[in-house]
Amino acid sequence: MRVTQSSQLLPPVQRGPQITVTIDGQPVAAFTGETIAAVLLAEGRRRFRHTLKDGAPRGLFCGMGVCFECLVTVDGEPNLRACLTPVTDGMAIETEAVVRL
């Protein structure tokens, strides 16, 4: 779910141009300027990956690039932080990938 209207006390929501990315092969609308994490959350995805050790689910935690809980694979490149990586048109995002450190 995306915010479409701000509180009357705040300026209106401003978005960049609409683009399309894929999440696990499914095309999804996104907006320039959003992070991968914002797009995943807007699509209702809370689980970005599972740990290699015990398969525990991981998702957005710190939201500012410190904890490394939000790792995803982008265009075949593993272990990118979803909370810091802006989306670009045509980007292929994979969640649930096995993360090998």
Ligand code: FES
């Ligand atoms: S949520 Fe902590 S690094 Fe992305």
